[in-house]
Amino acid sequence: MNIDQLARKGIMELMAYVPGRAIEEVEKEYGVKRWIKLASNENLLGPSLKVVKAIREELRNIHFYPEAPCSILRTALARRFSLGEGNVVISNGADNLIFMVANAFVDEGDEVVMANPTFPVYTNTTQIMGGIPVKVPLKDFTHDLPEMLNRVNPKTKLVYVCNPNNPTGTIVTQKALEDFMSKLPERVIVILDEAYVDFVNDPNFPNGLEYVKKGKQIIVLRTFSKVYGLAGLRIGYALGREDLIKGLNQVREPFPVHRLAQVAAEAALKDKGYEKRSVRMIRDGKKYLYRELERLRLSYVPSHANFVLIDFGRDINEVFEGLLREGIIIRPGHMWNYPTSGRVTVGTIGDHRKFIKALKKILR
Numbered sequence: 001m002n003i004d005q006l007a008r009k010g011i012m013e014l015m016a017y018v019p020g021r022a023i024e025e026v027e028k029e030y031g032v033k034r035w036i037k038l039a040s041n042e043n044l045l046g047p048s049l050k051v052v053k054a055i056r057e058e059l060r061n062i063h064f065y066p067e068a069p070c071s072i073l074r075t076a077l078a079r080r081f082s083l084g085e086g087n088v089v090i091s092n093g094a095d096n097l098i099f100m101v102a103n104a105f106v107d108e109g110d111e112v113v114m115a116n117p118t119f120p121v122y123t124n125t126t127q128i129m130g131g132i133p134v135k136v137p138l139k140d141f142t143h144d145l146p147e148m149l150n151r152v153n154p155k156t157k158l159v160y161v162c163n164p165n166n167p168t169g170t171i172v173t174q175k176a177l178e179d180f181m182s183k184l185p186e187r188v189i190v191i192l193d194e195a196y197v198d199f200v201n202d203p204n205f206p207n208g209l210e211y212v213k214k215g216k217q218i219i220v221l222r223t224f225s226k227v228y229g230l231a232g233l234r235i236g237y238a239l240g241r242e243d244l245i246k247g248l249n250q251v252r253e254p255f256p257v258h259r260l261a262q263v264a265a266e267a268a269l270k271d272k273g274y275e276k277r278s279v280r281m282i283r284d285g286k287k288y289l290y291r292e293l294e295r296l297r298l299s300y301v302p303s304h305a306n307f308v309l310i311d312f313g314r315d316i317n318e319v320f321e322g323l324l325r326e327g328i329i330i331r332p333g334h335m336w337n338y339p340t341s342g343r344v345t346v347g348t349i350g351d352h353r354k355f356i357k358a359l360k361k362i363l364r
């Protein structure tokens, strides 16, 4: 028997998730020694020293299994958001929580409404379960919630709203979300992906947790990968109505979050200074980038997150390859059908100076 017959229906036709290119991978190919990675929206401040210290202290315990439910962290998160512990589930990254959502809620033939382009993990997790992704094009780079509502039918199980949206950095406003929520049939589950929530500074941004507190059928996803700088440790969480969180727990692995990630996240939550510096770096970094891009007469989508979608006005492969030769990795936009655009992570001013310098050389 060959694998096409052995694998479950549809599995071999899935499109694999294509991550940003890793430094280890491009190093050999381009022979550049010092890389600047602006491809995966990581926190370019580097790790918090308090987190590093907590991990060092925990190293002596790694022969023990981790504490399965992550109780200390779950209590800390419940307190922070004024929720009950039953409203919180922690796992190894928001990515994994998206898998859990599909495992718990998506049956064969169920429709899952989402924007296009948005975070690609929604698509393949849906398809693995035999669900059908229903993709609604963005309007002005933002979720078109009225059209998404139009696409809801009796087969719709879930709706994903990525706020701010990856890869565009745009937000849906409080008013737009409220209108959407009030018209959505109650049986549909809303998954509000707030991976970048900490970078948003806009009075029109909705508070997704209000819907959780009101008992709406909603799950809010968060991660320690972005503002807390723990992408390499893999830890994220979901906040939702107790019965929905119970559903997620039904499909949770026994020990999804290892010891080092648990203590790191506990320390990260307490390190307010690091969080502040991250937010400031992103704010200042965007200001600098916008100014330089305007000088170069390049258009971009103003972003509420820690990345900017830039239109380079020419084939993105050319720009992408040119930047690689200069030791800079960005995310090319062809996978989102933006053939002249790329997504660039916001980092330190030093990172951006080098990026702009390399860009000028390429565009010349």
Ligand SMILES: *Cc1c(COP(=O)(O)O)cnc(C)c1O
Pocket: 041, 092, 093, 094, 095, 096, 119, 162, 165, 166, 193, 195, 222, 223, 224, 225, 231, 234, 235, 236
């Ligand atoms: C980065 C990102 C995630 C994944 O976060 P992890 O916790 O690192 O898995 C989830 N959703 C969106 C929109 C993201 O950009």
